[in-house]
Amino acid sequence: MKFQFDKQMIKALKYKPLILSLVLLSSVAAALTGCKKIFDLPEEKEFLSNKINYGNKVFEPVLGRTSLMGNLNTDNSTVPLKFEIVNARYGDGRPYNDIFQVQKTYVWTAPYDGLETSLAQIEAKRKLEDHPMFEVRSSGQFIMWQSSTNDLIAPRPADSSNLEQDKRLFDLKITNVGGEIILKNFQIRPWRERLYEPSTDINPYTGKTARDPNDPKNPNKRDYITPGFNNVIGVETNRGLVNDATRKDLVVYIRPFTGGTGNSLRFKFLGKDSLPINPVFFNETKWDFIVHGFNKVMTPQYVQYDVAYPIPVINLGTKYAPSGSQARSIFSYSRRGFGGTMTTANIELNYNIFKKGDWEIVFHFRRENPKFQDE
Known part of the structure; x- marks a missing residue:
């Protein structure tokens, strides 16, 4: 079987290759759609893995400093994910909420690069915002803000003990359209301020x-x-x-x-x-x-x-x-x-x-x- 092209077709292929590309893409898309119908493949769904977890669940920030903590493994769960700290309690079951007090803390609104020529230039690149002193971010990382102090949050005991009634535990609720999971028994052990x-x-x-x-x-x-x-x-x-x-x-x-x-x-x-x-x-x-x-x-x-x-x-x-x-x-x-x-x-x-x-x-x-x- 021989293919024959007239002059107009040759001219179109020579000067407008985009036309051919679009035709091929349309054909591929149609073929895939046909395969899905033929083989009755399921529609894609939101996924929340029951293996989602953190590499470490014990956090030891120093009060008075901004500290980022937590290495999340999503196990291919569908993003975005929503995070919420729940059931904050001591080891004996008593609730606590001091670390969630809202305080003003600096956040950057423009990049600092070390080339600023005045204190005013630096201050113009940040502003004060209200944040809980400890919170979970949209990325799943936990943050203890610099606004935390010994006066606002009781640090670990001065005698270095780690009694059950002194342990601060909390759980983390993670949700997406695919469902909900709760990771249990995170622990936060804040050190007192070292300025x-x-x-x-x-x-x-x-x-x-x-x-x-x-x-x-x-x-x-x-x-x-x-x-x-x-x-x-x-x-x-x-x-x-x-x-x-x-x-x-x-x-x-x-x-x-x-x-x-x-x-x-x-x-x-x-x-x-x-x-x-x-x-x-x-x-x-x-x-x-x-x-x-x-x-x-x-x-x-x-x-x-x-x-x-x-x-x-x-x-x-x-x-x-x-x-x-x-x-x-x-x-x-x-x-x-x-x-x-x-x-x-x-x-x-x-x-x-x-x-x-x-x-x-x-x-x-x-x-x-x-x-x-x-x-």
Whole structure:
């Protein structure tokens, strides 16, 4: 059998291939429809799997921080799904509702990118909204908002016990057009607030000063936050300062101060006598990139900035927070060592501050001061 095409057909195929494509698609669709009728295939229906679940059902957020939790496996259930927290109860059956109190919390209305040139530019990109302090999102993730506090939500017991009557349980109702399922016995165990990280100087159960891990029964000894550093030479011993398991030559305090703007962050250096060290001695420090801050004020006692809280404001890698999850500040100075060789000393801290206010980060040289002079 031979096919013959007249000139008009050839011209149509040459210049209008879309016509042929549409014809073929229509034919395929008709064939599929015919198959469905011939083989009596069922209509597609909404599906809600009874195997839908979470990888982990015990959540341990720290109050005062925005925490996302929960890894949902839908097992190919039809989306969208609706989620509702139900039957919130203690282990002995008593109901609780404190974590569902509605509080104002910041939500972003425009993307933060770390290039903002004023505090006002950052604040213009977010607004306060009313949200329960703990809720489930449309994605199935759970969120504990930064608005949660020790005063509003009772954290886990200070004696570290986990008695049945203290356990917070809840169930989760999941629905779609295909049906409803209830996942039971989620547990939430909130830690009390720790307003900054690192928080090695805080006992997470009591919120009080942490004791020295090498002598935990001694109330007169404490643990510290320790920064990273290199090439820091002591002015008296002419030897490198040391931080290890038994010796802490340079420690950090993160603490509030009075007299700021309400959005202030100070950096301060103290010698072994607890007197201020002038920041100008840190002569290689790039002060404009220490933190995403504005209106820098430099005095012989400290360097201060206006900043947006929390620090960092979101989990995003920027020049101020390369990891995204923590801000990083590096303080440097150079000096000539023996033989005239120029050496640079660095002190580095990766950190978070979660609560808005006036905060200072203090670097304390406990045993001897750093040597800034040339040899």
